[in-house]
Amino acid sequence: MVIRLLLALVLLPGLTAPAAAQSAASTPPPEIAKALAEVASSDAAVQEAAAVVLGKTGDRKILPLLEALREGSVYVRPLPGGKKETVIVGDKVSEGDKTLVPLFSAYGREPLVGPGGKPLLIELSKLEEVSTGRSLRLVLRPLIDAFSGQTQLADPDWTVRQAAAVKMGNGGDPGSLPALTEALAKEKDRWVRYALEEAIALIQLKSGPPAERVIAATKLGALGSTDALDRLRDVAATADGPPELKQAAAEAVKRIERWGLLTQGIQVIFQGVSLGSILLLMALGLAIIFGLMGVINMAHGELMALGAYTTFVTQGWFQSYAPGAFEYYFLVSLPLAFLVAGTVGFALERGIIRFLYGRPLETLLLTWGISLMIQQGLRLWFGAANVDVLSPKWLSGGVPVMVGIQLPFNRLFIIGLATVAVAGMYLLLFKTDAGLRIRAVTQNRGMAACLGVRSRRVDALTFALGSGLAGLAGCALTQIGNVGPELGQNYIVDSFMVVVTGGVGKLLGTILAAIGIGGLNKIIEPSFGAVFGKVAILVLVILFIQRRPSGLFAAKGRYADS
Amino acid sequence: MQDFSRRDFLKTTAAAGLGAAAGLGFPSVLRAQGGGTVKVGVLHSLSGTMAISEVSLRDVCMMAFEEINAKGGVMGKKIEPVVVDPASNWDLFAEKAKQLLLQDKVAVTFGCWTSVSRKSVLPVFENNEGLLFYPVQYEGEECSKAVFYTGATPNQQLIPAAEYLKSKEGGGYKKFYLLGTDYVFPRTANKILRAYLLATGVPADNIAEEYTPFNHQDYQTIVGKIKRFSSGGGACVLSTINGDSNVPFYKEFANQGLRSENAPIMAFSVAEDELRGMDTSSLVGHLAAWNYYQSVETPQNKKFIQNFKNYCEKNKLPGGSKRVTDDPMEAAYFGVYVWKQAVEKAKSFDVAAVRKAVYGQKFLAPGGEIKMDEANHHTYKPVLIGEILKDGQFKVVSRSKGLVKAEPWSKYTSPDKGCDWVGHQGTYQKKA
Numbered sequence: 001m002v003i004r005l006l007l008a009l010v011l012l013p014g015l016t017a018p019a020a021a022q023s024a025a026s027t028p029p030p031e032i033a034k035a036l037a038e039v040a041s042s043d044a045a046v047q048e049a050a051a052v053v054l055g056k057t058g059d060r061k062i063l064p065l066l067e068a069l070r071e072g073s074v075y076v077r078p079l080p081g082g083k084k085e086t087v088i089v090g091d092k093v094s095e096g097d098k099t100l101v102p103l104f105s106a107y108g109r110e111p112l113v114g115p116g117g118k119p120l121l122i123e124l125s126k127l128e129e130v131s132t133g134r135s136l137r138l139v140l141r142p143l144i145d146a147f148s149g150q151t152q153l154a155d156p157d158w159t160v161r162q163a164a165a166v167k168m169g170n171g172g173d174p175g176s177l178p179a180l181t182e183a184l185a186k187e188k189d190r191w192v193r194y195a196l197e198e199a200i201a202l203i204q205l206k207s208g209p210p211a212e213r214v215i216a217a218t219k220l221g222a223l224g225s226t227d228a229l230d231r232l233r234d235v236a237a238t239a240d241g242p243p244e245l246k247q248a249a250a251e252a253v254k255r256i257e258r259w260g261l262l263t264q265g266i267q268v269i270f271q272g273v274s275l276g277s278i279l280l281l282m283a284l285g286l287a288i289i290f291g292l293m294g295v296i297n298m299a300h301g302e303l304m305a306l307g308a309y310t311t312f313v314t315q316g317w318f319q320s321y322a323p324g325a326f327e328y329y330f331l332v333s334l335p336l337a338f339l340v341a342g343t344v345g346f347a348l349e350r351g352i353i354r355f356l357y358g359r360p361l362e363t364l365l366l367t368w369g370i371s372l373m374i375q376q377g378l379r380l381w382f383g384a385a386n387v388d389v390l391s392p393k394w395l396s397g398g399v400p401v402m403v404g405i406q407l408p409f410n411r412l413f414i415i416g417l418a419t420v421a422v423a424g425m426y427l428l429l430f431k432t433d434a435g436l437r438i439r440a441v442t443q444n445r446g447m448a449a450c451l452g453v454r455s456r457r458v459d460a461l462t463f464a465l466g467s468g469l470a471g472l473a474g475c476a477l478t479q480i481g482n483v484g485p486e487l488g489q490n491y492i493v494d495s496f497m498v499v500v501t502g503g504v505g506k507l508l509g510t511i512l513a514a515i516g517i518g519g520l521n522k523i524i525e526p527s528f529g530a531v532f533g534k535v536a537i538l539v540l541v542i543l544f545i546q547r548r549p550s551g552l553f554a555a556k557g558r559y560a561d562s
Numbered sequence: 563m564q565d566f567s568r569r570d571f572l573k574t575t576a577a578a579g580l581g582a583a584a585g586l587g588f589p590s591v592l593r594a595q596g597g598g599t600v601k602v603g604v605l606h607s608l609s610g611t612m613a614i615s616e617v618s619l620r621d622v623c624m625m626a627f628e629e630i631n632a633k634g635g636v637m638g639k640k641i642e643p644v645v646v647d648p649a650s651n652w653d654l655f656a657e658k659a660k661q662l663l664l665q666d667k668v669a670v671t672f673g674c675w676t677s678v679s680r681k682s683v684l685p686v687f688e689n690n691e692g693l694l695f696y697p698v699q700y701e702g703e704e705c706s707k708a709v710f711y712t713g714a715t716p717n718q719q720l721i722p723a724a725e726y727l728k729s730k731e732g733g734g735y736k737k738f739y740l741l742g743t744d745y746v747f748p749r750t751a752n753k754i755l756r757a758y759l760l761a762t763g764v765p766a767d768n769i770a771e772e773y774t775p776f777n778h779q780d781y782q783t784i785v786g787k788i789k790r791f792s793s794g795g796g797a798c799v800l801s802t803i804n805g806d807s808n809v810p811f812y813k814e815f816a817n818q819g820l821r822s823e824n825a826p827i828m829a830f831s832v833a834e835d836e837l838r839g840m841d842t843s844s845l846v847g848h849l850a851a852w853n854y855y856q857s858v859e860t861p862q863n864k865k866f867i868q869n870f871k872n873y874c875e876k877n878k879l880p881g882g883s884k885r886v887t888d889d890p891m892e893a894a895y896f897g898v899y900v901w902k903q904a905v906e907k908a909k910s911f912d913v914a915a916v917r918k919a920v921y922g923q924k925f926l927a928p929g930g931e932i933k934m935d936e937a938n939h940h941t942y943k944p945v946l947i948g949e950i951l952k953d954g955q956f957k958v959v960s961r962s963k964g965l966v967k968a969e970p971w972s973k974y975t976s977p978d979k980g981c982d983w984v985g986h987q988g989t990y991q992k993k994a
Contacts, residue, residue, distance in 0.1 A: 071957070094864075138730050163821040170795025170824070226793035260790075271782040278780075383880035384613040386806070386839025391813070396843065398817045404789075408817030411782075481779050482809040482839060486611060490777045490806070525783040530774040531744050 028107040032057060036106050039069065040076045040086045040130045047130075048139050055143030063147045064088065064109035070140050075127035077103065087112065092124065099124045149176060153183040159397060161187070162195045169199025170227060172206040191400045198225045205231060214248045221252025224259035224403045232256070263404040268522050274411040276518025277418035280511060281476055282491050283498035284421060285469030287510040290499055292442045292462045294360060295353060298367040300495060301488020302374035303467045306344060307337035307474025308483045309378060312387050327392045330479075334417075337475035338468040345467020349460045357459075371488065379485040386484035395479050410479040417476055421469065422511060428465075429507065438462055501541055503551025512552055517541070599642040600635075600911055602627070602901075603662035605673025605683070605694075610650025614805070615890070616675050618835050619697060620645060622891045623672045625873040626898035636902050637909070644668055652682045659683040663690045669911040670695065670901050672894060677701060677746050684708070693913045695901060697894035699830070699852075701750035705970045705981035705989055710920055711940045712893040712900070712932075714853050716754045717969040720800075722945040723828050723851035724755055726960050727798050728762065732947075733826070735798040737768040739788055742802035744773040751802050751830065757974035778807045781814040789818060792825040799827040808832055812844045822847030828947075833888035837954035838881070845950045852889040853943040854929035855956040866895070866928035886954070887928070893941075896927035900934060921984065933965060937982040940968030 028036060031053070038050035051069070054062045068074050068088040077085045088109055090102040100121040103112040114120040132140075145167075152164035165183070168176045177200065184196040197219070204216035205228065217235065220228040235241060236249040286300045297303075314333035318326050348370060356362045391410065398408040429435035440448040441458045449455045474487070481487070498517060502509030517537060525533035545551070604623050606616035627641040635641060644666045648655040655674070662668045663686065670693045674680040677700055687694050687708035699714035726732040738759055742748025752771055759769055770791055772784060791797055803811055808829070815827065827848040834856050837845070856867060870891075871883045879885070904919035905911055923934045933942040942965040948956030971979035978992050 141731055163823050167824055226790060230794040267786055274782065275780055384617055386614065388839055388841045390841045398819060406819040410817060480810055480813060482806055484839065490779065522783060529772060530778055534775055
């Protein structure tokens, strides 16, 4: 990132002059300057010694050079008068058959400027490459890690700080204690503080004096640190350790294990709810169409794909016309996906499906044909390859709720969306006149028509509504999976499973079936693996349908065609 | 796809009939057609689930034919490609292969991606004196006389990747989570990796193995497991997850708070072409092991990429100049040239003569010079470990010294087996 940014700065003519003017100022202290020259030596031993000297200075302006050495982008540039200068080269630019490179100073990686304040572009063949052997790269790795660890502890992004602390803790190098303690004093974020405390305790447990180790062990137990589990077990099992340390470690292990069980339980519940809400969102539209019209809509998956591609197109539109508001594109694409899929559904119903009511086999084949056509259409229009839909920042990452549990934002969002969709459907079906008519037609089409309900219109609107819900689901799915012409195929089987298990035409049945299947899947998966988890769910659903052919909630009462 | 007019159809069927009538005694001679052209087959899925990967191989082969034809063809004959679409359907692969060999009488075929498709065409090529160039890294344990494998074997991809992760330079990882899609490549790959890790002193407790069905979307449980597995540090994931499942996996990985600094994922099935359709933000910093990257700096690679982009733009292929190149594409591309060189060396299109001429053939491929093995039908290749960058490209972080010889049978799982079509007749048991 930084490299690219710097390069962009260099390549923008307007910005070059000020950037260059500032950069010319910094010159390295003499001992660093000497090491800078030596690191370009052709003698590997001299090179390595110089790298270590540079690493030991702890000067952050050295880091880019060390990284560049590892990448192999350090060169020596001959200066007039027989002098030589160590430089870092940037991304290559082709000009005719020449390869040009921008140059950066070895100290601080600032762009070098030529006469007239222009960035210096030099032909690569005029420079001498500094060879980086395997042994030098081995020396470089810990030096860079130490440097980057310290830089990362001060990073504005809390996840970077947390990861750096965890890494240092697991590394167990007592040399990083001062940096960690210093960071802890400044840190405000609860979860980074936790990681820092854990890291400090881990290092103390490993290499502190005996009394400190006992305290560290107890502390790790209190923190519920899973990172420490293996190490504490080792300590508790060592034969010749001091007894109080062994005892403290054993107690800590027990505490952490208890905590681990609790977090795992909560984890499984969340995962079940999350999977259930995804299934629910996918099956909702299908259930409504199936329940009302008896149409088995095989094109449901493709309507989801339409919603997903709508999201992709919206994203592209935002990227080109409103890059400033890009973070919010997803909020716009949600209603758009609903509208697009709903309109297509409406057109399908009015144009084709209505001529085939009452003939379930024909509608099944017809909708399947339509699904193939939509799929191929998407493939022709957007290409066979998947397209990338970016997650907005507010849907990436997650929120840590307790030690060891981080709930991803995208999943929380989908749980919320499913809840809203279900609540909306409930209100629509049970609290509005339109809903009353839909329910009337579902229960007894002929009687409803006799009483003056325009059942054809109800059909069309319900089909559009169900399709719109599919579009909504497709839009949401872009945040957890990928988007391609086959998207619908991946989800259609699961959607049918939910609808069939739930019972035809019952909202509550669909909800319970979705949560039930999702939860059961997540309970089975940890012990049996994903493949057998899926098999087991299918077997269970089959057995269930054998026992209750009409699903969880069978339609009761005076139905027209029962 | 192919322009196949009715008259052509009549001609070929007539020719096929004649061939069948007259050519029983010497079928291979008839395969070299007259008329200034030579037919070659392209057997890649252009529809169905594998189209996403295989279409690019079709494109790059067609480009190679065009380049060769522009320079006068092979031994003065223009290449006439016969493109068929086996539609990601394994049975159809065998059928289409039969069509290419018996009806179109192609001199050579470039094709297949998945192992199951290769296994399904294998008997067809073996029984009909056919020749297939197979361009994808695969699980090994095969060495057919009718096939030249230009992709990597396990020892050219899996083992160097695991070696790198274990090395100080790669981070010195001690715990390995082997995760794959449930089919033959990941199963075999993980068998070899496990054998290698155990042989190099990694305790069995530090190796976990897990599989998911095709198109698996819900990685919550698995990522949760990896999180517990990686607590305490020093853990990495070796992933043979295929195709569509990668995005959900990497996304979940990042969202549950795992980062490449603490638990890197080394992928064996994610290349530039797959990254085209992914939101790469959650993949940055993770690793992959291949024998070629688009970012490899060689003059011939620069030309290769530029030519491919121009080719796609000129022929109005989807993606146009935004198309990328990757490892299987490079292998497919140099396969065409290796065949051309072999034909020119043998001075014949006859399969038996060409096969002998392929042995030891060298070619300056986009990623650097490669060499066909002298006896085992595989390819000497360099091994490169790359780190995924934000723009869907790779930064090479480690590179093998020189070329690595292909071992169709891994020495960790089948130390007694080898392959030699010159000294022996194919697969053999090594003497103890």
